[in-house]
Amino acid sequence: MPEKAPFRRVLVKLSGEALAAPDGYWLHPPTLASLAEDIASTIRHGFEIAVVVGGGNMIRGARISQAGWIDRATGDSLGMMATVMNSLAIETALNAAGVAARTMSAVSMPTICETFARQPALHHLDKGQVVVLAGGTGNPYFTTDTAAVLRAAELRCDAVLKATQVDGVYSADPKRDPNARRYDRLSHDEAIARDLKIMDTAAFALARESRLSIVVGSLHPPSSVTAILTGDAPSTLVAP
Numbered sequence: 001m002p003e004k005a006p007f008r009r010v011l012v013k014l015s016g017e018a019l020a021a022p023d024g025y026w027l028h029p030p031t032l033a034s035l036a037e038d039i040a041s042t043i044r045h046g047f048e049i050a051v052v053v054g055g056g057n058m059i060r061g062a063r064i065s066q067a068g069w070i071d072r073a074t075g076d077s078l079g080m081m082a083t084v085m086n087s088l089a090i091e092t093a094l095n096a097a098g099v100a101a102r103t104m105s106a107v108s109m110p111t112i113c114e115t116f117a118r119q120p121a122l123h124h125l126d127k128g129q130v131v132v133l134a135g136g137t138g139n140p141y142f143t144t145d146t147a148a149v150l151r152a153a154e155l156r157c158d159a160v161l162k163a164t165q166v167d168g169v170y171s172a173d174p175k176r177d178p179n180a181r182r183y184d185r186l187s188h189d190e191a192i193a194r195d196l197k198i199m200d201t202a203a204f205a206l207a208r209e210s211r212l213s214i215v216v217g218s219l220h221p222p223s224s225v226t227a228i229l230t231g232d233a234p235s236t237l238v239a240p
């Protein structure tokens with residue numbers, strides 16, 4: 001059991017950009033290896049980990065459909081497939097780091113990975129394996145933030161950790177507003193009412209309904225998934 005953290009089973013939401021080179025797109029093997037080592041360290045600290053990864057290093061359906069050559073639903077299908085590619089890359093890096101990991105996709109691809117089903121996923125987690133949940137919710141017009149909250153609720157996680165580019169939730173986007181101030185803690189109601197765009201409203205609303213805590217922190221050193229979960233790096237807690 002972790003010493004400082006009040007959580008044991010945590011769903012880690014990684015943005016797709018977390019898998020890319022600092023100034024690039026696609027997949028960056030050294031970045032993947034260091035991410036896998038970070039997750040391996042959380043397991044040594046006693047956490048049980050599920051992972052959802054976004055697709056922003058490859059495709060976002062809303063963005064590519066804006067150009068007009070592809071409709072939104074098809075663009076979102078491409079985005080969901082990007083998350084499967086990212087998930088398989090993380091699974092590979094985790095296995096190389098000595099962590100048993102398996103990808104389960106909401107979009108059925110039986111020759112490539114398991115299809116997501118709740119009971120087998122719970123079984124894998126109970127055995128201490130990392131479950132990498134691919135394909136978002138399996139439906140267009142959603143995001144992987146919403147998928148993360150959905151799966152965390154289904155898989156009895158204690159919290160979602162959104163590991164991202166910034167070290168918490170701010171009063172405004174800190175990349176745009178230098179006067180934005182960071183919250184240590186706020187409620188789901190406050191996050192929704194203040195339209196704090198760190199996660200989409202659907203994700204916050206589902207977390208509120210499921211009474212699920214969301215922790216937001218940075219992936220950039222000296223912060224890390226492990227440091228956030230052990231309380232050794234700053235973060236914001238969104239909780240009832």
Ligand SMILES: Nc1ncnc2c1ncn2[C@@H]1O[C@H](COP(=O)(O)OP(=O)(O)OP(=O)(O)O)[C@@H](O)[C@H]1O
Nearest residue numbers: 015016054056164165169170172173175196197198
């Ligand atoms: N109120 C806010 N507090 C903190 N960050 C904010 C806020 N509003 C917007 N942001 C921005 O949100 C970004 C976090 O979103 P991030 O790119 O990690 O997720 P994402 O868009 O879900 O990624 P992906 O699509 O790859 O999963 C931060 O980099 C930050 O600039």
Ligand SMILES: O=c1ccn([C@@H]2O[C@H](COP(=O)(O)O)[C@@H](O)[C@H]2O)c(=O)[nH]1
Nearest residue numbers: 054055060061076079080136137142144
């Ligand atoms: O449930 C979902 C989740 C995701 N998508 C599509 O995938 C991309 C990538 O996900 P991000 O959360 O933006 O990183 C997203 O833009 C959607 O196009 C989806 O359709 N359904």
